[in-house]
Amino acid sequence: MIIDVHAHWGPWFFTMDVADLNHAAMDRYGITHAIVSATEAVIYDPATGNRALARWLEGAERHYGYVTVNPRRLAQAERDLAEYLPTGRFKGVKIHTDYTRSPATSPQLREALALVAAHGVPALVHTWGETVLDLARTCLDIPGLKVIAGHMGADGHRFAIEAAAACAQLYLEPCYSHAPARRIAEVVAGVDPRRLLFGTDSTLIDPASAFGAVAAADLDEETSELIAWRNAAELFGLDVTP
Template sequence: MIIDVHAHWGPWFFTMDVAGATLPAMDRYGIDLAIVSASEAVIYDAPAGNRALAETLPDRCHGYVTVNPRRLADAERDLRTYLPGGRFVGVKIHTDYTDSPVTSTRMRDALELVAAHGVPALVHTWGASVLDLARLCLDIPGLRVIAGHMGADGFRHAIEAARSCDRLYLEPCWSHFPAGRIAEVAASVDPGQLLFGTDSTLIDPASAYGAVAAANLPADVAELVAWRNAADLFSLPVG
């Protein structure tokens, strides 16, 4: 089984929709379940994108409620609307598109709101911002966060971050995959903090799939990364 914790639904505003539609992309690589955010919600209008995703959430997909830290009243309404149905299982926050750095007051307020609702948050990280996310996670009781891209080129910062906070999880998708990146991270952190993510449909799942396969993870760790950790973190009914 494979669970993709970083995927998207809907068209992009540029021509990098390389993976095509969500379900065909999943089928090509044997991805059984995906947790998706609406591209419209991430890059343009969170409430409108969340509403559109709720109306057409594909089979084999669960949803992220996208939160814009600059629109917390809308976020609170959407969390109360969509989380109780069970199809939405977490929150997505993109720090760059919302101009909300991890160190900002508005991001703290947003993540405190997420923690109050008891669901994990997938947060865009790049470089050393993953360290800021770990510190924020430690400061907010009960918060569970996924460092999207595990810091990208800052993956060694992600190792430090995960070691400092056991409620911070790492997923690897990135448009570049330096040799040895995933193997180094997997050998350096608790395997229970590792997840699989592709950034589909923005990036073809082949990128993350091949990089994880090339890491030659031990069978027990590979299973945790592929689906067990995600199933536990999001309380997904699998088996």
């Protein structure tokens, strides 16, 4: 069983015919379930994107959703969380710090994460480079919060190791558009394996990238299973069995 905690639904802002590729990509790589954010919500408008994703999820048994939140539109975020989380089809929150101009050190992101914590769901937050350290510091100040560092810092994976050591509320997922040698192996060696997840960034990036990077780490069977699905099932409260 494989649970992809970082995936997308809907077309992108450049020429890619991806609207119907979710299931095809999952089948090709054996991904059982995926938690997706609406591209429209991430790139353009959370309200319309979340609404469209909610309709699509009604017929998508293998998918769960993220409610996308713009930290600079918290009133809208509160309305969306109140509307979509009770449906059971949305399992967390997605926040892209760059598109919303809300860095990990900003008061806007801090307020948004406090709102997420109050709703008792995890948040997937975009990180790159040293920003994963900033996210860890912010998380420490918010009781009950659980956050996934999207891309685990990308080219800053060594910062992600440091961040995870400093903050027990922080989880890491590996998707990245590059595949530096031993990146995954280094993180696994330095982080509690119970806080590692699997993500692909599909449909923006072909899942082959994440699968290849994890395979190259040559993980033992127990660690592989934790990363592939067990940690995600526990974190998101998913009732799934292999």
